[in-house]
Amino acid sequence: MGSSRRRLRTVLAATLAAVTLAAPVTAEAGGTWKHWTGTWAASMMAPSPGFGPNWSEEGFADHTVRQVVRVSTGGALARVRLSNAYGTGPLTITGATIGRAADGAAVRPGTLRNLTFRGSRSVVVPPGDEVASDPAVFGVRPLDSLAVTLYLAAPTGPATQHLFASATSFRADGDHRADLGAGAFTETTESWYYLAGIDVTGAVPRRDAIAAFGDSITDGALSTVDANNRYPDELAELLVAQGKPRGVLNAGIGGNRVLTDSPCLGEKATSRFHEDVLDEPRVGTVLVLEGINDIGFGALPPGEDPCFSGGPEVTAAQLIAGHRDLIRQAHRHGIRAIGLTLLPYKGAGYYTPEGEAVRDALNRWIRTSGEYDAVVDLDRIMAAPGDADLLNPAYDSGDNLHPNDAGYRAMAEAVASALR
Structure with missing residues (x-):
């Protein structure tokens, strides 16, 4: 593609x-009609029954x-x-x-x-x-x-x-x-x-569009329908309020994984990154928040449903290698890569203590390795007071995994502080 x-x-x-x-x-x-900037985007997926x-x-x-x-x-x-x-x-x-x-x-x-x-x-x-x-x-x-x-x-x-x-x-x-x-x-x-995207032109061309790349948490799952409260939408609002509007493109796919393709939930992140980030017009920054589904699906038993069955199990080292691949792809195209640590997920349907250990190790690498150009530590920002492994109830949509509207707003505020 x-x-x-x-x-x-x-x-x-x-x-x-x-x-x-x-x-x-x-x-x-x-005027500058050739200098298109993405103003809205959606990552394309194969036909499937989905959840509804x-x-x-x-x-x-x-x-x-x-x-x-x-x-x-x-x-x-x-x-x-x-x-x-x-x-x-x-x-x-x-x-x-x-x-x-x-x-x-x-x-x-x-x-x-x-x-x-x-x-x-x-x-x-x-x-x-x-x-x-x-x-x-x-x-x-x-x-x-x-x-x-x-x-x-x-x-x-x-x-x-x-x-x-x-x-x-x-x-x-x-x-x-x-x-x-x-x-x-x-x-x-x-x-x-x-509908894959809408682009605009006519202003002074700048390579300042932002691609938010990830899974259902980037996609805005369980946010209020038709309210545009996904975290990339909230980020766009904050930038407009600051008088600095920028293209913010949502490249999230619910259920997506870093290392494993799905016939229903998108190609693996390392494969789709070119189409969904590098090919988008005038992207200068990518926000990467992905890996929790690799961990969670790996804890589920294999099943007959090719879309939602479990496995394979992954290690932190494998996920780190996948993130390094995304960083290399971004840097080869002159794109600044910002790493977002994975949110707490204790109590989610596919949570296990073993998976928590993998999440902690991946987050530690994102936080301390210096390989991302900047880091937004959502793990700590979104955690419950007194339990670092649990999503803050004030930000929880109810499934211990996906934020509610207030949680997506808190994510956007944290991300906005890391932009330049």
């Missing part, structure tokens, strides 16, 4: 088209899918990136629009724009590939909520997705890409489909 965005850049160099506003974009009007209903396995046929996302930074022009990374055949996007989100599936009047792809309103995305829309004259402000709507007329087959969105996506029968109202969108799910 890492080559898909390199092929994409070659294609994009040939086009510069506007979207529905009166005048076409020119190099002069676009979603539309990825059945795919779409004569459906309109509207997805609402909140961006981190702004720009004068925007583009949308669509992925067919896990498709088994070509994906036809019959049409797509972007607009400012209102309530639910509604779009604010006067903001809806048709997206084009090399001047056409439709595009075919080859299997395993990704495309970006033409630059759209659509001024984006920091923390804007945008509605991206895809009309999929032909059967798509199983759909590339992001399973744990912590956000509501909407579906309607037929072509409703231009609808401002929500009436036709009668079906919902909490996953994203095909």
Whole structure:
């Protein structure tokens, strides 16, 4: 998949088209149009049943899918990136629009724009590939909520997705890409489909985007749905409040591991790092928080379910080697790597004393080795008073593993202090 965005850049160099506003974009009007910065992203995953209903396995046929996302930074022009990374055949996007989100599936009047792809309103995305829309004259402000709507007329087959969105996506029968109202969108799910990223340009180009790379804790599991309280979202809010908005890209995948691939929960971190961090536009810093699932799943017995069965057991030395691989990849591309120690997890469903010893050893290495460019010691920040192995009840969503909204905010505040 890492080559898909390199092929994409070659294609994009040939086009510069506007979207529905009166005048076409020119190099002069676009200014720094080539200097894209990621303002929102989701790591793509294979179709799977997940933990709840979603539309990825059945795919779409004569459906309109509207997805609402909140961006981190702004720009004068925007583009949308669509992925067919896990498709088994070509994906036809019959049409797509972007607009400012209102309530639910509604779009604010006067903001809806048709997206084009090399001047056409439709595009075919080859299997395993990704495309970006033409630059759209659509001024984006920091923390804007945008509605991206895809009309999929032909059967798509199983759909590339992001399973744990912590956000509501909407579906309607037929072509409703231009609808401002929500009436036709009668079906919902909490996953994203095909939507890999939104980029902006128009400001002074800086390589200052931040990729938050990790598992379900980065993904925002058990945060309030549709509230944008994942820790990367909270971090974006803090940066805007400081008057220093930056692109903050969520590269978390629930259930992801450093060393083991999953057919449902993403490729292992060392493999997907290129696609989900290095290929994202203008990333200058990566925040790494990953390894607790390697430890926890390793403590579970093997089972028949290929997505959620246990094993293999891992050692601290193996996890350290995986983290070193991520650091080397980041440094080879000039990206600053910040290590986040693993949160306490005593009492979680896959907790064991043996796993706790591995977590402690990995955290000690992150904390003291000096191999990361900086460290945020979430292990200590998020621990319960009087029990360093337990997540602070004030920050616990209830499963002794995932933070609640207050916990994600505390994480973001700690991370913000390590940025420069």
